[in-house]
Each structure stands twice: as C-alpha cells, then as structure tokens.
Amino acid sequence: DAKTTQPPSMDCAEGRAANLPCNHSTISGNEYVYWYRQIHSQGPQYIIHGLKNNETNEMASLIITEDRKSSTLILPHATLRDTAVYYCIVDTGGYNKLIFGAGTRLAVHP
Amino acid sequence: GAVVSQHPSRVICKSGTSVKIECRSLDFQATTMFWYRQFPKQSLMLMATSNEGSKATYEQGVEKDKFLINHASLTLSTLTVTSAHPEDSSFYICSVSGDYNEQFFGPGTRLTVL
Numbered sequence: 679d680a681k682t683t684q685p686p687s688m689d690c691a692e693g694r695a696a697n698l699p700c701n702h703s704t705i706s707g708n709e710y711v712y713w714y715r716q717i718h719s720q721g722p723q724y725i726i727h728g729l730k731n732n733e734t735n736e737m738a739s740l741i742i743t744e745d746r747k748s749s750t751l752i753l754p755h756a757t758l759r760d761t762a763v764y765y766c767i768v769d770t771g772g773y774n775k776l777i778f779g780a781g782t783r784l785a786v787h788p
Numbered sequence: 789g790a791v792v793s794q795h796p797s798r799v800i801c802k803s804g805t806s807v808k809i810e811c812r813s814l815d816f817q818a819t820t821m822f823w824y825r826q827f828p829k830q831s832l833m834l835m836a837t838s839n840e841g842s843k844a845t846y847e848q849g850v851e852k853d854k855f856l857i858n859h860a861s862l863t864l865s866t867l868t869v870t871s872a873h874p875e876d877s878s879f880y881i882c883s884v885s886g887d888y889n890e891q892f893f894g895p896g897t898r899l900t901v902l
Binding site for chain 1: 847893895
C-alpha cells in the first residue's frame with residue numbers, strides 16, 4: 679500500500695498557483711518525499727524531492743512541514759500543460775521500489 | 789535529468805507471440821533500471837528491477853519466465869513478454885535512477901495483444 683494520501687482530484691485556473699497536498703504521517707527519518715507527474719499516455723516525469731527542507735527548482739516548490747508528516751507541491755503559475763496526475767511518494771532513495779498510489783488528478787482550466 | 793527512450797512506442801501482436809521492448813538510457817550509465825506496467829485507469833506497478841550483468845529481481849506475482857529481462861549493458865535493458873495473451877495488454881514503462889535516486893522514466897510502450 680502507498681504510504682501517502684492525496685486528494686483524488688483538484689482544479690486550478692490557468693495562471694494561478696496550484697497547491698497539491700500530500701499526507702505522509704508514517705514517514706520515517708531517512709525517507710525522502712518525491713513528486714512525479716504523469717500526463718495522459720506518457721511516462722511519469724520527475725518533479726522534485728526533499729528530505730526536510732523546502733526545495734525549489736524550475737518546475738515547482740516543495741514545502742515540507744516541520745514534523746514531516748505532510749507536504750505541499752506548489753506550481754506557481756499553472757498552465758494547461760500542467761494538467762496531469764501528480765504522485766507524492768516517500769522512499770528512502772536506496773533503490774527501494776516506488777509505490778505509486780492513485781495520485782491527484784489536477785485539471786488546469788482557462 | 790537522465791533521458792530514457794523506449795522502443796517501440798506502440799505494438800500490436802497476436803496472442804501466443806513474443807514481444808521485445810527496449811529501454812535505453814541515452815545519457816546516463818544505468819546499473820539499475822526498473823520496469824513498470826500500468827493498466828487503464830490504474831496507477832503504475834513495479835514489475836521488476838533490472839541489474840546490469842546479473843539477474844533481474846521480480847516483484848511478487850510477476851512471472852519471471854513470462855517477462856524476461858535482460859540488462860546486458862549500462863545503457864540497455866530489454867523486457868520480452870513471452871507467449872503474450874490479451875490480459876498482458878498494458879502500458880509498459882521503464883525508468884533509471886538518477887544521482888539522488890530520483891527516477892527518470894521512458895515514454896512507455898503500449899502493448900495490445902489480440
């Protein structure tokens with residue numbers, strides 16, 4: 679079973695920030711939080727990952743709560759091309775298998 | 789990140805035939821690659837971990853004699869679906885691990901078995 683819970687779907691207006699939450703209350707000290715997305719009929723795409731500090735790259739920002747039991751992926755200016763299923767995964771990063779849950783289906787609308 | 793390609797992108801075959809899917813890491817030497825499959829409207833499920841120069845490690849419930857994996861070089865892993873049946877129709881995706889153990893995925897291969 680996936681170690682994370684995410685809302686099944688979210689909507690966002692184009693140009694606005696999309697904030698995607700993820701709960702991982704059983705995360706252990708050596709587990710990272712990874713975010714991926716999958717656009718329809720394509721392979722998943724790596725977005726970002728973090729351990730305990732907030733992270734930012736050219737695609738998104740990752741905010742991890744101080745107790746590390748939840749996180750939020752932020753797409754600062756969503757576009758129609760950001761419509762996808764977003765997966766939040768916790769993993770030790772040591773070639774452990776990635777367990778994909780159902781993810782959040784984000785729909786960005788004009 | 790690593791660039792991963794798969795070939796073919798789409799294949800249709802008759803029941804009972806075998807199909808080979810290639811996964812190439814174009815700019816990264818991958819000692820480990822992963823194979824996933826995804827049925828319609830479902831999430832990805834890991835099938836096996838492919839290790840260069842050694843036998844693959846299969847997940848529980850995945851038949852190793854049906855899904856043959858060969859990882860003969862640092863840039864190529866192949867998945868052969870032997871004696872394919874309609875229930876094997878799925879989206880097969882490979883991935884490689886990057887420097888921080890993030891995974892970079894190929895574009896996927898859609899297999900349809902008639």
